[in-house]
Amino acid sequence: MEGWRGAALALTIVLSGEAGAVCPAWTPARAENEIAVLQQQLRHWDEAYYQQGESAIADADYDSLQLRLRQWQRCFYSASPAYAVRLPDNGERRHPVAHAGVKKLPDKLAVAYWMQGRKSLWAQPKVDGLAVTLVYRQGALVSLISRGDGLRGEEWFDKARHIPAIPPRIETDLPEVVLQGELFLQMSDHHQARQGGQNARAQTAGALMSKTRSPLLSALGIFIWAWPDGPQSMPARLEQLERWGFPLAKQWSREVHNEEEVAEWRDRWFNAALPFATDGVVIHQAQRPAGKNWLPGQGDWAVAWKYQPPVVSSEVLSVHFAVGRTGKISVVLNLLPVQLDDKTVKRVNLGSVRRWRELDILPGDQVALSLAGQGIPRLERVIWRVAERRYPEPPAANVGDELRCLSFSVECREQFLARLSWLSQKSVLDIPGVQRSTWQRLLSTGEITHLFSWLTLSPEQIATASGISPKRAGQLWHRFNLTRQQPLRRWISALGVPLPRAALNALGESRWEDVLARQSADWRRLPGVGAVMAEKIVAYLQNEQVTQAIAFLRQHGIPATSSMLGVGIVEDRQTQAEAQREQTRNEAEQQRDDNHRFMRQ
Template identity: 30%
Template sequence: MKKIIYLLWITLHLPVWAEDCPQWDKKEAAENINRLSGAVAHHDERYFNQNAPIISDSEYDALAARLKHWQACFPALEIKTHFPQDPQSKYTVNHQARMGSLKKARSDEKMKRFLARISGSEVLVQPKIDGIAVELVYENGQLIQASTRGNGETGVDILNHIRQIPLIPKMLTHLDIQTIILHGELFARLDKVAPSILKQYASARHMVAGQLNRSEPEIETIKAFDFFPWLWINSSYSSDLQSIKTLATMGFPLPLEYTHKVSSYRDVKQLLQHYSAIKKPLFLMDGIVIKAESNVFRNKLGWTDNTPAWGIALKFAPESAISEVEKIAFTIGRTGHITPILHVSPVVIKNRAITKVSLGSIQNLKKQEIALGDQVSILLKGSAIPVFGKVLFRPENRVLAKLPDTNRYTPFTCLSISPGCEEQFIARLIWLIGKQGLDLPPIDKPTIHQLVSTGKVKALEDILQLDHQSLLNAGMTQSESQQYLQSITEPKSLRQQIRAIGIPGVGKAKTKQLATCTQHLNELPRLKAEHMEKCSLHGVQAELTEFTNKAEIKALIMHLEKNIPTRSVGI
């Protein structure tokens, strides 16, 4: 049964990957698809049976979607499908009612069609809690059965665990109802769980799953667990809202607090945005649930393929995506630091197109063992900065990148243009005239590249003595050129000029100290140890002396001394 559910989930809920098919022959296709199928099965086993995932849910979804796309690209291949071992022996409890799952609205059009289909009823919205689906059964007010979703028909007996959770009622009083069957989400209250406990697990959901797998749960951990009933199976009320109000009197207050009536698609989207923006949520969520309010209307629509026709899930925009490494490039910064850049097949995360991501260092590239053709996850950190996640799949034939010589570039190299030095030299120019340096009107990198490649800028000081026509020829406008040339002649503080030189190991604080201990730039190469000691400039004398005595830096200092007035106020 679980295998059937898995196939339906893959078929119905994962979108076909919107990209070209790989250019593989039959043998390559079979090898790579079988390898990826095995990788997905490995993650299934860790997720479903071990409760120890090593990738996020969104990374898994993307990996499974990639597998489906590849299979669609090569339909003639007979691919062995891997399934996680189904622990049927653990499923000892028969559910009182089948436990299905919601379909997902993966487009605005699908969401609108669903709302049109349930237009005969009022519409409710609830948060989609990311926990463990369970069934609770009360007989004459007493909790007598508790089980996990399992395969939808039978599940794992967790009655002992539920009885030890303080937030879940064990007795329901003042009721004339003999049997109450509740389906809902067992989850961890993020306002109650200790951070020291939570950090031991991949997520709050896996903390719950891990405790359910124990024969005896840890009391300190499960006291933070709670239950959110999302369906009263045998409710006699025609209105789900009335069911929710009654559940609140029984000791299940959360649905009443977190259920919203909506009247339009706009209302739905606003609630989706509201829940996705909550900084400190009560529980882990991955979207919202939209459903018909009328139980009579629900019965009319019924169920299809183990999913209710009267409800649907709308997930938050994923914060990660999977992409293929197409190229590995390297950038060289002002200090000689080499940064690997992964160029990947275009992906969209939160409406933002991403084609490359930084790895930070050569060491990280080696540690991650990334090669061309690898399938990697990319995340949006703080919804702004693309960051590398992890390698999700390595194909059969991988091409390793040729690594640059890390000893070739240092804080003292590429002080002028020479073969192999263009990138570091341009980084020095950008620093010199940028906000952290002389703070001149900006010249973008392509323009600086043009000036360097045409020979107009060969030394650092050349960027400060360009003429109007050279700037125009490089791509600047009339007004941009005039503003830049005018700004060059304006006074700059000594602190600005020292900072602009870019002395290794001398940051903002030490720049300020140097500016208060010297009168002129040309004193820097001649500073003695006793002078450095007096100015509390410990540990930078060697770098300062070596750097400022370089011929290229001496030439830059001479140009600044001669051509840029020093502003005495606010050193």
């Protein structure tokens, strides 16, 4: 329930493990320049925000850039002073009671740990707005102060007269009443799960920062979440607040006894219709120290458990150009790992080189990410670009050719690896336990020269690859030999012939001679094959590298019949069953090896 930028004015931001894990490989001169440029931009945004009431950047993006700036300053021991917002009146209005803020907890386990040994705990929605202090003297409102740095803020009393939700007077015998709460944009049946924050906080800020009277002021509400020197009993506090004209705290406070109840209310409020936007839940302990002892960042009597944001930010570590098996070049951003929902996101695919150039993204840039359908990471926007732009060179355009790279060469390495990874998939030749990393090891031996030369490797040759033991080499040799039994249509797929799956399944031929004899009209009779694709298939099969690969397979009797199979190939059902059991054991052993390797890393 902290105000947006005011929350970062004086409180020290503790960098998370992810945010502080990587320092850019910059020279000191470049680091100072990057820091200065980002500071200047933050200052520009602050001036627009505080002087014109305009929010030129999303709240989360601003917060992430402040965090990044602090990281850079720590990485390079920058001589630049720590960044601090300059309020229009320098934040000269002192809070009678400091805003202590709330510590953010990452998950239910942390909530359970915090709740241990504490009594009289209450959950409230974490209203997404601007934190303020209300001061009443002799029952009359005399001050409305922005959160600022928690000790001092900006005086907004002149705006309070135009906010009907703030009572100008309360009935009390107390000489002074100090309340802390959240000014927010009132909504009707707002569902946080479906609608998100809808920029409500920025709209609230704009109405309060504007030098002219904003009509939006009349649409603001107030949620009081702290009465520092009020009754020690939470029910008594809530009852009195309601009598004074602040009913929301009572309506939206629930006593909780364990983390399961907190999780239940958190989930319910996330999906229910509420009169405000929220970004989590806050758990309050009824007992708290006297207001005179409150300090920014020192409040251990209230914690927040925020919702997982639908969009998070990360820093680009490197730009990788991936060449697929058909030669298509795609751009992948390697990222500082971030958590999105239940996924750790380390990379995002941008698509084509053209799109990468249009987006203009380089290492050091800050980007916003979300999850698309099926949990696939997606780039939402670029938040910040570093000042110094050094562009990596994409692969040569002529590599992007699906008829190239059926044989190994240095320039074909990426595409050739993609072809090998493709053919080992279950839907193609089904070679269990053989991944891209396996092919990389085998390529390092120099024994694999074309797409199917692995079929001629001996166990001894396989064992020369780094990280492959003799036992593992024997397993791989056996699995390679088993592929000889795969039907012709799978070898056509392994070869990369651009044939749709439905057409491939409908293909009746069992010999390469029949496949090569097909004309364009014959291919068009298969489902999903039109005139253009038929010509493409014919041209593919007539390509010199393709005809050489087919000749190699024919020379080795592939696809094989049971009578043609050599040593190591099963010939009857009993032997096949034994081979299947051996394959299962081998896969289990490989999984254990992979797990051990992962633990060592």
